[in-house]
Amino acid sequence: MSVVRSYTQRRVGPWHRLKEVLKLYQMHVHDVPCQVRELLADVANTRRSIEALLGGELVDKRVLEIGPGQKLKTATILAHRNCVTAIDLDFVARDYHVGDYMRMLRDNGAVRAGKTLARKVLGIDRVFERELLRALEIDEAPQIQLLRMDAAKMAFDASMFDCVVSFSVFEHLRRPAAVLDEVKRVLFPGGVACVYVHLFTSETGAHDVRVLSGQRDGIPYWAHLRPEHRHLVRPNSYLNEVRLGDWRALFDSHWPGARFELFREPHLQGELARVRQLGGLANYEDDELLSSVLAVLWKKPPTAPHGLQV
Numbered sequence: 001m002s003v004v005r006s007y008t009q010r011r012v013g014p015w016h017r018l019k020e021v022l023k024l025y026q027m028h029v030h031d032v033p034c035q036v037r038e039l040l041a042d043v044a045n046t047r048r049s050i051e052a053l054l055g056g057e058l059v060d061k062r063v064l065e066i067g068p069g070q071k072l073k074t075a076t077i078l079a080h081r082n083c084v085t086a087i088d089l090d091f092v093a094r095d096y097h098v099g100d101y102m103r104m105l106r107d108n109g110a111v112r113a114g115k116t117l118a119r120k121v122l123g124i125d126r127v128f129e130r131e132l133l134r135a136l137e138i139d140e141a142p143q144i145q146l147l148r149m150d151a152a153k154m155a156f157d158a159s160m161f162d163c164v165v166s167f168s169v170f171e172h173l174r175r176p177a178a179v180l181d182e183v184k185r186v187l188f189p190g191g192v193a194c195v196y197v198h199l200f201t202s203e204t205g206a207h208d209v210r211v212l213s214g215q216r217d218g219i220p221y222w223a224h225l226r227p228e229h230r231h232l233v234r235p236n237s238y239l240n241e242v243r244l245g246d247w248r249a250l251f252d253s254h255w256p257g258a259r260f261e262l263f264r265e266p267h268l269q270g271e272l273a274r275v276r277q278l279g280g281l282a283n284y285e286d287d288e289l290l291s292s293v294l295a296v297l298w299k300k301p302p303t304a305p306h307g308l309q310v
């Protein structure tokens with residue numbers, strides 16, 4: 001029996017699952033070149049922020065990605081010029097032989113394995129990977145060391161990585177504090193961690209595929225935070241529901257000196273004003289409702305020659 005639990009743990013009926021898969025399909029196949037361009041631009045921004053803190057290029061570095069997901073998008077980009085290790089709670093396959101699917105079914109559960117199989121059968125991941133490699137001007141996907149591991153309990157020695165990155169994973173963690181400690185331990189002194197958290201209190205924070213895909217089926221804005229509408233929402237994965245203030249406090253206490261940046265969604269201002277007029281969302285700050293992502297950057301203090309941290 002598997003000891004590591006997949007993060008897709010919610011009970012949803014087969015009809016809703018089918019609708020969810022169709023919506024995901026539409027999202028995945030929509031303008032792949034544009035998706036790749038946006039991804040490359042996002043990673044280029046992230047790279048610049050990391051390099052500014054590292055004090056040098058993010059090239060030939062030992063990089064750890066936590067929770068790369070089945071498509072290995074960011075890992076592939078970073079592995080083009082670095083030595084990347086990627087750990088995920090789920091089994092992530094690269095070659096997709098029959099044995100890989102059997103293992104996926106056993107380790108990741110029927111829902112996640114089914115979604116991955118559907119994407120492979122429909123050729124969605126292949127199209128995306130081909131476009132990504134074309135944009136990177138390489139013929140073959142670069143080497144990535146893929147390991148199934150819980151980020152809260154890593155099997156690595158201390159100080160093994162120059163850089164740790166993670167995108168849209170922390171909101172799914174059952175023990176975020178333990179993960180922050182682990183990242184601190186496995187980072188080399190002077191190394192940099194970069195984490196993007198999709199905020200639960202953001203409009204899309206419930207991870208309901210209908211809202212994520214923009215086809216909301218009449219779901220009211222921020223329905224997951226409004227008791228009268230909460231029953232309409234179907235999150236597609238486990239969420240720890242940590243709020244912005246608590247994230248800041250948690251990062252500050254584990255990674256002193258961490259820098260924060262919020263990615264705002266100003267186009268939602270009008271919707272928020274309408275909900276507030278009706279007396280809704282009174283217990284939430286504008287910042288946490290109008291920001292989709294919290295980006296956190298931290299440099300582990302370098303060690304002085306005599307072994308003390310400076």
Ligand SMILES: C[S@@+](CC[C@H](N)C(=O)[O-])C[C@H]1O[C@@H](n2cnc3c(N)ncnc32)[C@H](O)[C@@H]1O
Binds near residue numbers: 152
């Ligand atoms: C929403 S997906 C994000 C995938 C990818 N980073 C992206 O941006 O598309 C979250 C991933 O985090 C992984 N995950 C969740 N909890 C984890 C943990 N404790 N340790 C390692 N991976 C975890 C899940 O299995 C899943 O692949």
